[in-house]
Amino acid sequence: MEHKLNILTVDDDAGLTSNLQDLFEAEGYDNTIAPDGQTALTLCLGKDFDLSLIDFKLPDMTGVELIKKLTKLSPEMVYVIVTGYASLESAIEAVGKENIVSYETKPLNMGRLLALVKEVETRKRAEEALRESEARYRTIFETTGTAMLISEEDTTISIINTEFKKLCGYSKEEVEGKKSWIEFIVKADVERLKESHHLRIIDPNAAPPYYEFQFIDKHGNVKDIFITLALIPGTKKLWDRLLDITERKRAEKALRESERRFRQFFENAPEYCYMVSPEGIILNINNAALKVLGYNKGELIGKPVQTIYAPEPLSKVKQVFEKWRKTGKLRDEGMDIITKKGDKRQVLLSATAVKDKEGRILHSISIQTDITERKQAEEALRGERDRAQKYLDVAGVTLVALDAKQKVSLINKRGCEILGHPEEEIIGKNWFDNFVPDRVRSEVVAVFNKLMAGEIELVEYYENSVLTKTGGELLIAWHNTVLTDERGNTIGILSSGEDITERRLLWKRMIEYEELSKLKSDILSTVSHELRTPLAIIKGYSTMLVDYTQKLSSKEKTEHLRSIDNATDRLTELVDHLLDMSRLDAGLLKLDMAFTSISKVIKGAVAEASLRTPKHNIASHVGGRLPRVNIDTKRIRQVLDNLIDNACKYSKEGTEVVVSAQREGKELVVSVADQGTGIHAKEVNRVFDRLHSAEKRLTSQGEGLGLGLAISKGLVEAHGGRIWAESELGKGSTFYFSLPLDTKRGHNHGEEE
Amino acid sequence: MAKRNNRETILVIEDDPDICGFAARLFQLEGYRVLQAEDSETGLRLVRKKRVDLVLLDLRLPKIDGWTVLKELKSNPELSSIPVVVFTASAAASQRNRALAEGAAAYLVKPLSAAKLRKTVAHILHHKGRQ
Numbered sequence: 001m002e003h004k005l006n007i008l009t010v011d012d013d014a015g016l017t018s019n020l021q022d023l024f025e026a027e028g029y030d031n032t033i034a035p036d037g038q039t040a041l042t043l044c045l046g047k048d049f050d051l052s053l054i055d056f057k058l059p060d061m062t063g064v065e066l067i068k069k070l071t072k073l074s075p076e077m078v079y080v081i082v083t084g085y086a087s088l089e090s091a092i093e094a095v096g097k098e099n100i101v102s103y104e105t106k107p108l109n110m111g112r113l114l115a116l117v118k119e120v121e122t123r124k125r126a127e128e129a130l131r132e133s134e135a136r137y138r139t140i141f142e143t144t145g146t147a148m149l150i151s152e153e154d155t156t157i158s159i160i161n162t163e164f165k166k167l168c169g170y171s172k173e174e175v176e177g178k179k180s181w182i183e184f185i186v187k188a189d190v191e192r193l194k195e196s197h198h199l200r201i202i203d204p205n206a207a208p209p210y211y212e213f214q215f216i217d218k219h220g221n222v223k224d225i226f227i228t229l230a231l232i233p234g235t236k237k238l239w240d241r242l243l244d245i246t247e248r249k250r251a252e253k254a255l256r257e258s259e260r261r262f263r264q265f266f267e268n269a270p271e272y273c274y275m276v277s278p279e280g281i282i283l284n285i286n287n288a289a290l291k292v293l294g295y296n297k298g299e300l301i302g303k304p305v306q307t308i309y310a311p312e313p314l315s316k317v318k319q320v321f322e323k324w325r326k327t328g329k330l331r332d333e334g335m336d337i338i339t340k341k342g343d344k345r346q347v348l349l350s351a352t353a354v355k356d357k358e359g360r361i362l363h364s365i366s367i368q369t370d371i372t373e374r375k376q377a378e379e380a381l382r383g384e385r386d387r388a389q390k391y392l393d394v395a396g397v398t399l400v401a402l403d404a405k406q407k408v409s410l411i412n413k414r415g416c417e418i419l420g421h422p423e424e425e426i427i428g429k430n431w432f433d434n435f436v437p438d439r440v441r442s443e444v445v446a447v448f449n450k451l452m453a454g455e456i457e458l459v460e461y462y463e464n465s466v467l468t469k470t471g472g473e474l475l476i477a478w479h480n481t482v483l484t485d486e487r488g489n490t491i492g493i494l495s496s497g498e499d500i501t502e503r504r505l506l507w508k509r510m511i512e513y514e515e516l517s518k519l520k521s522d523i524l525s526t527v528s529h530e531l532r533t534p535l536a537i538i539k540g541y542s543t544m545l546v547d548y549t550q551k552l553s554s555k556e557k558t559e560h561l562r563s564i565d566n567a568t569d570r571l572t573e574l575v576d577h578l579l580d581m582s583r584l585d586a587g588l589l590k591l592d593m594a595f596t597s598i599s600k601v602i603k604g605a606v607a608e609a610s611l612r613t614p615k616h617n618i619a620s621h622v623g624g625r626l627p628r629v630n631i632d633t634k635r636i637r638q639v640l641d642n643l644i645d646n647a648c649k650y651s652k653e654g655t656e657v658v659v660s661a662q663r664e665g666k667e668l669v670v671s672v673a674d675q676g677t678g679i680h681a682k683e684v685n686r687v688f689d690r691l692h693s694a695e696k697r698l699t700s701q702g703e704g705l706g707l708g709l710a711i712s713k714g715l716v717e718a719h720g721g722r723i724w725a726e727s728e729l730g731k732g733s734t735f736y737f738s739l740p741l742d743t744k745r746g747h748n749h750g751e752e753e
Numbered sequence: 754m755a756k757r758n759n760r761e762t763i764l765v766i767e768d769d770p771d772i773c774g775f776a777a778r779l780f781q782l783e784g785y786r787v788l789q790a791e792d793s794e795t796g797l798r799l800v801r802k803k804r805v806d807l808v809l810l811d812l813r814l815p816k817i818d819g820w821t822v823l824k825e826l827k828s829n830p831e832l833s834s835i836p837v838v839v840f841t842a843s844a845a846a847s848q849r850n851r852a853l854a855e856g857a858a859a860y861l862v863k864p865l866s867a868a869k870l871r872k873t874v875a876h877i878l879h880h881k882g883r884q
Contacts, residue, residue: 525845529813532842532863533769539864540775547867548782563771 005121006048007031010040010066011055011082016108020053023110029117037061037069044073051101051120053113056083071099078120080104080113146241153201153236155180167242169218181240186222189213200238204231212245224249272337272347272368278361280305280321292370294340310336310344320349324364328353337368345372398476398497401483404452406430406445409492418476418499420469437467451482452490458482463500475501530574534567577707584714591632591718598622598629598636598661598668598739605640606659615653618644621660629668629739635715636739639723642708643672643735651676651732666741667721673734679727687725688713712737761806761878762786766796766822767840768814772863776809776840779867780874793817797825805835807878810857812841812848820855827856836877840865 007029011017017033024031032049034040037060040052052070056063067079078099084106102116138159141148147164151157160168160175168175168184185193193213200207207229215225226243266273272289276282282300290297293308300307309317316335324330330351336344347368353361392399392412401410411419411426419426419435426435432445444464450456460480465473476497483492541560545552552560583589599622606620640659647657655675662669679687688709716723716737727733763785767773770791777787788803790796793814800808808826812819819839826832836858841848849860858877861870 525843528844529842532844533772536842536863536865537769537771537775540772540779540867540870543867544775544779544782551782560775563774567771 005029005050005117005124007117008034008040008043008049008052008077010034010037010052010058010063012036012059013055016106019110020108020113023114024117027114027117035059037066040066041069041073044070044077048074049077050124051078051080051117053080053082053104056081067100078124080116080120082106082108146243148242149175149181149240150232151181151238151240155182155197157181158237164242167215167217167223167244169221184215184217186214186216197238200229200231201236215242215244266365269367272370274305274308274364274366274368276305276351276364276366278325278363282307283363289368292339292345293337299340308337310338324351324353325361328355328361330366334371335368345370346375347371395496396498398499399494400431400497401492401494402431402448403492404490406432406448410494415497418468418474418497419466435466437465437473440465448493451493454490466497473501474499475504527574527578531571534570534574537567538564577711580711581707581714584711584718589714589718591635593630593632595628595630596633596636598626598631598670601631601633601637602640602659602661602670605637605644609641609644609648609657613645613648616648616651617654617656618648619656619658621658623660623662626661626663626668627741630742631719631739636719639712639715639737640670640672642712643737646708646735647672647674647676647733650674663741664738667738668741669736669738671734671736673732675732678729678731678733679725680729681727684725684727684733688723760784760786762788762804763807763809763874764788764790764796764799764805765809766790766793766814766819767809767811768792769811772811775867776870779871783871783875785874793819793822796822800826800832800835807858807874808835808837809840809874810837812839812843812852823852823855823857838874838877840870 007024009017009020009024009031011020011033012035014035017035021031021033032043032047034043037058040054043049052067054063054066058066063081063083067081070077070079078101080101081103082105083103101120104113104116141159142161144161145163147167148161149157149164150159156177157175157179158177160172165172165175170179182190182194193211196207196211209230210226210228212224212226215223217223223244224246226245228241228243230239231237232239266284266286268288269286270288272292273286274282274289275284282303282305285297285300289308290300293300305321306317320330320333320335323333330349333349335347335349337347338344347370349366349368351364351366353364355361389412392410393414395412396414398415398418399410399412400408400415403409408426408429408431411423416423416426429435432441432448436444447456447459451458458480461478462480463475463477466476468474477500478495478497480493480495482490483494485491541564545557545560549557580589602620602622606618610616610618644657644659651657651674657675658671658673660671660673713723716739720740721738723735723737725733725735763780765773765776765780765787767776767789768791773789773791777789780787788799788805790799794817796808796810797817799805808822810819810822814822819841823837823839826835826837833856837856838859838861839852839857840861840863842863844862849862852860859873861873
């Protein structure tokens with residue numbers, strides 16, 4: 001940055017200017033000569049001069065006038081005034097001394113002038129260096145990104161950077177050289193900062209190099225500022241760096257607030273709060289805990305956490321502590337704590353781990369909720385409930401309460417037994433959906449809903465089936481009470497139910513048994529009656545034969561003996577019937593099965609019946625080819641005989657009895673039709689009942705036990721067939737029985753001709 | 754021993770032909786006049802039209818049973834004096850008591866020996882004759 005001084009010499013004395021030119025050129029300076037003021041001004045427009053030698057008396061103006069004009073064009077230029085008169089000092093005063101380096105009088109001392117020029121040159125160089133340094137410095141000052149200012153000793157701000165401009169909200173012009181930094185400080189901080197300023201001016205080390213204070217900007221916004229100050233060496237100027245820490249402050253404040261709140265919570269929480277180290281040492285404990293435990297703070301801090309827990313079971317404390325160390329949290333662990341006096345209290349312990357940035361556990365925050373009273377209350381309530389439950393359970397009946405939404409709210413032991421579910425599978429379930437059989441559900445639900453809606457009065461007693469776990473049904477006799485709230489609204493129903501399934505079954509069995517015993521008694525009475533008739537014949541004739549043997553002809557004796565013989569046949573038949581019946585009842589009847597032509601059996605039966613009952617017109621209509629049937633011929637013949645005899649018995653002499661047989665699908669159907677009195681529609685399917693026939697026998701005519709049809713039914717069924725009757729009063733009856741056709745074997749045995 | 758000249762008339766109402774035949778033959782052998790009816794209607798017609806000294810009555814009869822006949826005889830003042838001997842296969846005591854209460858002179862249960870039947874009838878007729 002070596003810069004030769006540019007010199008402007010303004011003088012109308014050509015001899016002098018030429019000498020000066022030689023002098024300056026010899027020294028390496030750049031010298032320009034102007035003979036008058038106007039030329040000098042023109043030259044100054046085109047070039048910067050550092051120094052100007054000006055003759056005081058110029059042809060067009062005075063040297064002072066020229067300096068005034070030149071200062072406007074080139075403010076950094078300095079002047080040396082050359083004059084023949086020393087008396088013009090007052091005029092020079094008016095120009096201002098700053099830029100006039102010297103006054104030289106003519107004749108000029110060249111050596112002195114040169115020394116002067118050199119001095120100016122040195123000063124200019126120094127100023128230039130400073131300017132360059134300042135420019136560098138300013139660049140840093142501007143581009144550092146931090147708000148900065150430089151202030152004077154009297155607190156006036158001389159320079160600010162762009163960041164400060166942003167911070168304070170003013171323009172540079174509004175601040176620089178005009179404002180004191182004190183104007184930017186909130187009142188509360190002013191005195192403190194002023195004092196530090198004075199101290200610093202006296203001794204740079206006497207005041208702290210940084211502060212925090214509150215800054216107030218153009219718009220009245222208050223900002224937290226961290227300021228670093230330094231004296232510029234060798235000056236009383238201060239270089240200030242301002243850092244806006246408002247956000248940080250706010251965060252810190254929030255943190256402090258949060259900490260304060262935590263502490264407040266910790267100290268004042270009704271729960272028992274502890275801070276415990278990872279080693280299990282109590283670090284802090286709150287008032288509630290201290291109060292309940294009966295210790296003061298000093299007695300517990302630094303003690304193992306086990307101190308406050310009941311010694312038994314200690315393993316539980318260890319286990320829970322380990323759990324916390326592993327998982328970093330605990331949730332509602334039931335623990336027993338022990339007070340200084342040795343009283344136990346029950347608490348629910350929850351804890352979290354507070355960790356550092358590396359994830360190491362710093363300590364736990366443990367909170368204990370005292371549930372001693374609650375437990376006691378619960379215990380008392382449970383006792384009460386248990387007692388009530390016991391009463392309920394002791395009851396031999398089912399007790400069920402339903403809420404208005406059909407859900408079970410209570411059920412006793414017996415109820416659970418009946419349904420076959422444990423209590424927890426019943427409580428809360430919809431009663432009707434789960435425990436009432438499908439077929440009655442909608443009906444029962446409708447009644448329940450009407451009851452809940454208050455549309456109907458309570459049905460105090462009803463019988464209904466419930467569905468058990470195994471899918472079975474039990475008949476329950478229910479007694480009901482409506483449950484109401486304090487305002488009298490219906491909120492549910494309480495029912496006691498008695499399992500009457502067994503009882504009902506017993507009733508049924510009793511009735512059946514009674515019917516059966518009546519039947520047996522009836523049968524016995526009938527049997528007795530029927531036995532006595534042939535016996536009377538035997539007894540009567542045999543005693544007559546003995547008593548009157550002299551008076552009776554041998555022919556008559558033979559007749560009487562034949563009557564006795566017939567009577568014994570009747571007895572035999574009765575006994576056979578009774579045996580058949582009891583064998584059928586016991587399932588002991590043995591069939592002697594063989595593939596047989598049904599046509600032959602029918603024809604044989606019809607032929608013999610015609611002999612037995614010659615006054616009826618008995619015919620067989622067996623059409624087509626019929627397959628052979630697998631039957632016990634003797635037994636099927638017995639059925640046929642019975643049906644034909646009945647047909648004859650209940651129809652007038654001379655009428656027709658027709659026996660037919662035909663194939664119907666997989667069955668062979670045999671029918672016996674009469675033209676008799678017929679049977680009442682109500683009776684037609686009861687004629688095969690023993691009871692029915694026994695009743696009939698007792699109250700009406702006819703002989704025999706009346707077991708014939710019952711026996712026929714048993715025999716047909718023993719063959720795998722069915723027996724039934726169709727009848728119309730006055731038009732006769734047709735009795736049918738079917739025999740199954742074993743199709744495979746039937747084909748193997750061929751068809752009948 | 755009954756005497757031949759007694760010639761008392763006995764009506765047998767009995768639906769079983771063998772029993773009816775037996776009883777009738779027995780009474781004939783004993784010298785009684787015997788009327789036989791196999792149903793109640795016939796029996797009642799006979800008792801109203803002819804002189805009858807004793808009725809042997811079966812209880813279980815077709816259409817109209819013996820109970821009705823007994824009631825009819827005992828409720829008719831002209832006929833109520835005729836002794837009725839019930840001859841039945843029903844051995845129930847209730848039946849016996851009922852029959853006696855309704856005016857039967859005797860209740861005989863089948864089977865019965867010829868002697869017992871003869872003696873009972875003779876005793877009733879003799880007793881009646883004495884009165």
